[in-house]
Amino acid sequence: MKFFENIYTYDYSFPAVSLAYFLRYPNPYSRHVLTTDVIDRYVDPNTHRLHTTRIHLKKSKVPSGILKLLPKGIGGSDSSGQSYILETTIVDVKEGWMESESRNMEWTGILSVVEKQHYQRQPMEGALQKLEGLSLDDKRNEQTTVKTTVTFRSRFGQGKLLGRRKTEGEYEEEAPKRGFFTSLSTAGIQRTIELIGLNRTRDAILKSKQGMNVVLERLRSGGIVGVLEGMREDREAIVLGGEGPWKRVWMRGHASDDENN
Amino acid sequence: MAASIAPECNDIKEKYDTCFLKWYSEKYLRGNTTSNECEDLFAKYKTCLTKTLKERGIDNMLEEARKSTPETDAEYNRRT
Secondary structure (H helix, E strand, C coil), X not given: CXXXXXXXXXXXXXHHHHHHHHCCCCCCCCCXXXXXXXXXXXXXXXXXXXEEEEEEEEECCCCHHHHCCCCCCCCCCCXXXXXXXXXXXXXXXXXXXXXXXXXXXXXXXXCEEEEEEEEEEXXXXXXXXXXXXXXXXXXXXXXXXXXXXXXXXXXXXXXXXXXXXXXXXXXXXXXXXXXXXXXXXXXXXXXXXXXXXXXXXXXXXXXXXXXXXXXXXXXXXHHHHHHHHHHHHHHHHHHHXXXXXXXXXXXXXXXXXXXXX | CCCCCCHHHHHHHHHHXXXXXXXXXXXXXXXXXXXXXXXXXXXXXXXHHHHHHHHCCHHHHHHHHHHHCCCCHHHHHHHC
């Protein structure tokens, strides 16, 4: 098992950040997210917490480093280049926090990635703030911290290679490809797969924060309407396949954030 | 708004999403947590999705995911 942990602070109020979270796709950094659907949503009558379950369809290829470790025919031919992500969130508006959990729904035997985030209104200490403090608009002095924890776990070689797919009897687990990797133990292969996942995640987490900041800035300057207009432009940019005007504008103002793009 | 996995549900999804955003920002975030004025739209949207979720096997995946990670408010409260 491998872990990744990160703490980040948004210079926006908790209501704005939680709204941006539900509104974050599409954004200029989310070209790989194809669709988003709400599967379940309710307010718990006792706690008044809002529970949401969503499914995102994302473009993703099994990393070539992992492919090399897998038996022939697995991950390669079947891989449609898309994967489902299950996202559950709980918002407690009175206490000013939101918890989210995202996990991959397929290939969980090869690598299960679970991302947990805890968003917390600042300051954390003290009693409940008055509801007047929950305005969406520019409470520029209000901040929201998010703690992100990602867990990587490979069960490769433990007879649970393909998660649900194996139960359908489509594949049988075989020995890994011969060659360099035969020198690795099962535990070694698991560690390698987990490390590849970890490296990809660092980049993904950065992009997701950049995306959130774009949405938050749109929210601040134009409200929900501003976010929706921005989304329209993002969708057009995807259709055109170009980089779109957002990127030039964004890079001019945020050159320092943009070094990885 | 983000597209739906089922293209035929995009219209109803957009209506529901718009309703939710309005409710979330104007009611829920301001402490009015009891109303649920988007329920009818959500029911229609869910009905529209059902076929695609079955076809793609997502309903089964959901079932399995739920079994492996039971999380309720009660458990959450115990943890914190």
